[in-house]
Amino acid sequence: MSPFEYAPAPESRAVVDIASSYGLFIGGEFVEATGGTPFKTVNPATEEVLAEVSEATDDDVDTAVRAARTAYTRVWSRMSGADRGKYLFRIARILQERAREFAVLETLDNGKPIKEARDVDLPLAAAHFFYHAGWADKLDHASLGPDPRPLGVVGQVIPWNFPLLMLSWKIAPALACGNTVVLKPAETTPLTALLFADVCRQADLPPGVVNIVTGAGATGQAIVDHPGIDKLAFTGSTAVGKMIARSIAGTRKKATLELGGKAANIIFDDAPIDQAVEGIVNGIFFNQGHVCCAGSRILVQENIAEELDHRLKRRLATLRVGDPMDKNTDVGAINSRKQLERIEEMVAVGEAEGAERWDSGCDLPTNGFWFRPTVFSGVSQTHRIAQEEIFGPVVSVLTFRTPAEAVAKANNTPYGLSAGIWTEKGSRILWMADQLRAGVVWANTFNKFDPSSPFGGYKESGYGREGGRHGLEAYVTTGGRG
C-alpha cells in the first residue's frame, strides 16, 4: 500500500433533481406511455434505484414519429439554416451551463468516474452542438452535392456507454441539416436523455423537433420498423446492427450503423514506453473499457514485450477503482449486472483457452458491479479473447516481430473501427495507417475525439461516418427533386 493514500473527494449529488418517475418526451411535452411496463434504472455503483422510466409501446413510437413529421413539415424543414443554427448554439450553451448537473447525473446512472463525465463526456457533447451549429447555414458549401436538403424524420437508437455524448453525436447533425428526431436511449442509462428533453424546452426548440422515447430492445425495434422513419442512425452491438440491416432491407430507409470493435494498439520497440503505457491505460481502462473503439488488443514488438508487461502491470496497480462519484477515481462501475456477467464469461473463456490472466488485485466495493483491470498475456490470434469484443476493463496482449506482421494481426478480426500506433518513426506511422483497415487510426495517442473528425467503421464495425463534414452526408439528400 502506498504511504500516501488519497482522502475521499466525493462530488455532491445535490446539483441533480431526479424525479421518481418519467414519461415520454413527445411533441415538446412529457406524456404518459399508453401501456408498456415501466422499468427501473439503477446506479450501477450501488444498485440503488434512481427512477422509474416508461416503456414506449408501438403506439407511443407512432405518436412520436407523427409529432416529428408535423414539426418537420410545418416548422423545421422550412426554417433557414441560420435560424436552426441559433437553436443549436443555444443548446450547446445550456449544456455548458448545466454541465455539472449533467455530469453528476451521467455518473449516477452509468457508473463512469465523475472526472470522465465532467472532463470528457460533457465538454464533447457541448462541442458537438457548437460544431454543428456552425454548419447549419453553410450546408451549400460543404461539398455535399447540389442543393442539399434534409431527409425528414430520423430514428436514432443509442447505447449505454456514453449516453449523452451518443445523443449529441446523433441529434446535433440531424438537426443542423433540418431533420427532426425520435431517439431512444439505452434501457440502463435513460436519465441524461430525459434531462436533455428539459434543455430542448429551455432552448425553446419547436415542439416535436426532438422526441425522446424510452424502453428496451422492443421500443428500438418499433422505431426501426416504423414506416414513417426516413433514416435510421444506430450505435450499438454488431448483432443488433445486423438485425436492423435485415429489417430495413428493401425499404427506402437510409441507415448508418456504428457497431463494435476490437482495436489493436500497436507498440513498436522505438516507442516512448511510459507514454505508450499511458496510451494503453487510456485505450482500454477509460470508461471501464466500455468503449467501442477501445484498444482491447495490445500488439507489442517481441523484444520489448517483457519490459512493457512489467511497466504496464506496475501502472495498473496504481489505478483507483471504486466510487465513481469520487473525483480521484480512475475506473468506475460496470454498467449493469448483465454486462458484468458477459465480461466474467469472456474472461473464463480466456483462461480456458490457456491465456495467462493477471489482475490488479485492488479492493472492490461490496455493492454494485465491479471488475478489476485485467491483462491477458500469451494470447494468440485464434483465441476468442483476441477476436471478440469484451467491452470491459480487460486487455489481451499479443506480440509481433515486423511491421508487416503487426498489420496482418491487427487486421485479422471481423471488426475495423480504430487502431493505435506507437513509434518514433513518422514514415512508419504513415505506412501503417495506410495498411490498417480501421476507420480511425491514432498515432502516439489513443481515444482522442473531436467533432470535426469523422468516426466510423470498416467491415463488421458498421457503415457511415459520424462527425466532421463526412457525418453531414448521412443527413441530407442532394440533386434533383423527385
Ligand code: NAP
Ligand atoms: P445493443 O444491445 O446493440 O444496444 C444498443 C441499443 O439498441 C440500445 O438502445 C438497445 O436497447 C437497442 N436495441 C436492442 N435490441 C434492439 C433491436 N432489436 N432493435 C432496435 N434496437 C435495439 O448494444 P449495447 O450492448 O447496449 O452496447 C454495446 C455495443 O455498442 C458494443 O458492441 C459497442 O462496441 C457498441 N458501440 C459502438 C459504438 C460506435 O460508435 N461504433 C459506440 C458505442 C458502443 P436496450 O439497451 O435498451 O435494450
Ligand code: MG
Ligand atoms: Mg442506470
